[in-house]
Amino acid sequence: KVYYCPHRPEDDCNCRKPKPGLLLKAARDFALDLKSSYLVGDNLSDVEAGRYVGCTTMMVKDDKKAGSVKNLPRDKTRPDYIVSDLSAAVDLILKLDSAER
Numbered sequence: 001k002v003y004y005c006p007h008r009p010e011d012d013c014n015c016r017k018p019k020p021g022l023l024l025k026a027a028r029d030f031a032l033d034l035k036s037s038y039l040v041g042d043n044l045s046d047v048e049a050g051r052y053v054g055c056t057t058m059m060v061k062d063d064k065k066a067g068s069v070k071n072l073p074r075d076k077t078r079p080d081y082i083v084s085d086l087s088a089a090v091d092l093i094l095k096l097d098s099a100e101r
Helices: 021-030 044-053 086-099
Strands: 038-041 056-060 081-083
Parallel strands (some): 038 056
């Protein structure tokens, strides 16, 4: 299933990141425990949405984007982890999950 926001930023809807509407809808549809889930993104709005719902957050480095790692504020919106690419995110998730067992 694919979730997307059809609205413009100025519409101020609940489904456009950093608001958590789509994450909450997916959690309802699939009975997900968001506090036990990971959100991997490449933008600060991804991290903010994940934090809002209690996910462990990972940000993929992309120094070309305005909301990238090099431009992160030093506050609660920082990701829990910063990874080089999606493959590194998968490796880290597997490592973190195996450490919890």
